Amino acid sequence: MNVEPNAVVRVNRRFNAPSSRVFDAWLDTAMLARWMFGSAVRDEEIVKLTLDPRKGGAFSFVVRREGREINHLGEYLEVERPSKLSFTWATADTLPDVSRVTIEIVSLGNGCELTLTHEMHPDWLDYISRTEAGWAKMLDTLAAVLV
Numbered sequence: 001m002n003v004e005p006n007a008v009v010r011v012n013r014r015f016n017a018p019s020s021r022v023f024d025a026w027l028d029t030a031m032l033a034r035w036m037f038g039s040a041v042r043d044e045e046i047v048k049l050t051l052d053p054r055k056g057g058a059f060s061f062v063v064r065r066e067g068r069e070i071n072h073l074g075e076y077l078e079v080e081r082p083s084k085l086s087f088t089w090a091t092a093d094t095l096p097d098v099s100r101v102t103i104e105i106v107s108l109g110n111g112c113e114l115t116l117t118h119e120m121h122p123d124w125l126d127y128i129s130r131t132e133a134g135w136a137k138m139l140d141t142l143a144a145v146l147v
Contacts, residue, residue, distance in 0.1 A: 006122040009132045012115050013139040017146040019105045019112040023082040025142055026103060027053035035142040037063050055079050059087070074098065082107075089118070097121055114139065 015022050025031040029049040038046045044065040051059035054076060061072040071092040078086040083105050090098040099120040106113050116135055120127070 007120040007125045007128055009118040009120070009128055009135065010115065011132060011135045011139060012113060013136075013143065014108070014111060014113050015143055015146060016111045018082075018110075019107045020082040021146060022105055022112055022114055022142070023085065023103075025146065026085055027051065027079075031145070032061070035145045036138050037061060040141050040145075041138055052076075053079060074101075078102075097123070099124070 025035065029051060032049055032051075033046050034040060037049065038044060042065070044063045047062040047064055047069060049059075049061050051057070051061075053059075055078060057076045057079075059072075059074055059076070063070050063072070073090060073092060074088040076085070076087045077100070078084055085103040087101055088098040089101045099118060102117045102119075104115045104117075106115075116139065118131055118135065120131070124131075
């Protein structure tokens with residue numbers, strides 16, 4: 001993995017759902033189709049979502065935007081249910097450049113707080129605000145789905 005974490009995005013979100021439910025939403029294709037991809041988040045069509053949710057397992061999330069297929073892919077680095085998930089993140093057209101996403105979830109009474117950290121190569125500094133806005137929108141959608 002070639003990641004120099006000089007471009008970092010952090011997004012925090014509280015959920016009115018148990019940490020296990022929030023964690024599991026990251027590893028279930030039916031749930032991902034409701035909050036991470038598709039028309040609930042942006043103007044796109046889901047082509048195929050596949051994942052092998054274990055350390056060393058891989059995922060491929062293919063969507064069609066503006067007539068173009070985009071394959072988001074990565075490898076799971078850590079899977080510690082229900083508190084931590086870490087994976088590489090890239091699109092097929094940006095390989096071998098990959099970034100690292102870490103999800104940390106802390107239980108808070110009846111809910112939880114999620115902190116997402118996305119570490120990118122310094123070449124992606126111009127995309128920091130766009131990346132932060134994208135994750136924030138997805139996490140807001142997840143919160144609505146989990147109600």
